[in-house]
Amino acid sequence: MNSIEEKLWNYIDGSCTPQEQAAIALLIEQDEVYRQKYTELLKLNAEFSVMELDEPPMAFTYNVMETIRAEHARQPLKAAIDQRIIKGIGLFFVFTISAFLIYALANINWQAGGVSLHVPAALSAPGIKNFFAGPFMKGFLFLDVVLVLYLFDTYLRKKGLAKMNTNVQTSGQQNQQKD
Amino acid sequence: MQSKLSDIELIEQTLAGNQAAYADLVKRHQRFVFTLAMRFAKTREDAEEIAQDCFIKAYRSLDSFQRQAKFTTWLYTIVYTTAMTALRKKRVDTDSIDDENTFIQIENQTSGYDVNDAENKSRSFYLNQAIAQLLPDDATIITLFYKGEQSLDEIALTMGMEANTVKVKLFRARQRLKEKLERNLKQEAKELI
Numbered sequence: 001m002n003s004i005e006e007k008l009w010n011y012i013d014g015s016c017t018p019q020e021q022a023a024i025a026l027l028i029e030q031d032e033v034y035r036q037k038y039t040e041l042l043k044l045n046a047e048f049s050v051m052e053l054d055e056p057p058m059a060f061t062y063n064v065m066e067t068i069r070a071e072h073a074r075q076p077l078k079a080a081i082d083q084r085i086i087k088g089i090g091l092f093f094v095f096t097i098s099a100f101l102i103y104a105l106a107n108i109n110w111q112a113g114g115v116s117l118h119v120p121a122a123l124s125a126p127g128i129k130n131f132f133a134g135p136f137m138k139g140f141l142f143l144d145v146v147l148v149l150y151l152f153d154t155y156l157r158k159k160g161l162a163k164m165n166t167n168v169q170t171s172g173q174q175n176q177q178k179d
Numbered sequence: 180m181q182s183k184l185s186d187i188e189l190i191e192q193t194l195a196g197n198q199a200a201y202a203d204l205v206k207r208h209q210r211f212v213f214t215l216a217m218r219f220a221k222t223r224e225d226a227e228e229i230a231q232d233c234f235i236k237a238y239r240s241l242d243s244f245q246r247q248a249k250f251t252t253w254l255y256t257i258v259y260t261t262a263m264t265a266l267r268k269k270r271v272d273t274d275s276i277d278d279e280n281t282f283i284q285i286e287n288q289t290s291g292y293d294v295n296d297a298e299n300k301s302r303s304f305y306l307n308q309a310i311a312q313l314l315p316d317d318a319t320i321i322t323l324f325y326k327g328e329q330s331l332d333e334i335a336l337t338m339g340m341e342a343n344t345v346k347v348k349l350f351r352a353r354q355r356l357k358e359k360l361e362r363n364l365k366q367e368a369k370e371l372i
Binding site for chain 1: 227302307321322344354357
């Protein structure tokens, strides 16, 4: 701490240690220079505290909310959908394809007896033919339908809320104009 | 009429899809954000653009607000960085942002206040005039400290500085403000004589 002023500002702000605070309080009490400067700074501090804030235009909030709504309306569908859902679907397909590949490779007859690799004419993959008509595929399709319904519901809810907000905003503006 | 809900409650409602809650949040903080923007901008139009931009940015990244600090500290950080970027863009081919004389022409006009009416010129008017003559950083620190209810640590977080640096800057800003206030009042007294 260097100057008297700096010490006194720290005292006024309460940003010095209790020991420093006690020492400065004593100086203010005993030293005339400190007392005068302290009174001057206190007055200045009170003056700074009553500074006025600037008032933004009347339609400020409305303009902000309009910009946000316009941005929402412009947002493409791919940006509106939760990225986790897309990643989940992607992962599911990667997993399914990998499972098929592993299953197929495991069933190939790898006989390295001759020069050429002997691959059986008919790949033995029992169950694959019936796979698409089986309960697994039905379950997958059912999950897809549920997912679509959920997304549609979310979309309708958001649309309803936006409409409600617009009504509230419009009625608020009308009230402001009346006032 | 503004909502009595806390900032955090309004944020939660906004994140749940209620845009009216965000409108309440904007109404609550718009005066201070606009004032901060005025510390950097030359005109009210520029300040309005900066302030609007800040609220839109805050809305976009509301879900990334960690709630470890006050919402206002987070919001003022956005205001400070946005205003600094806007100021640099505007001033890139003109003069230095460290030049105090650059900001002398800025006038802080509060609504409903007739600046030409000599009778209405109070100490508060001269204070606002003196603040407008400060460098943006000085004016921001003074405003955050006296009107933003921000501690030195919070101001440091907002401005991306050390708390000690902010303490020194606040001290210097107060000195400069005092000098400018005295000079403006003396000049006014001379004009009256």
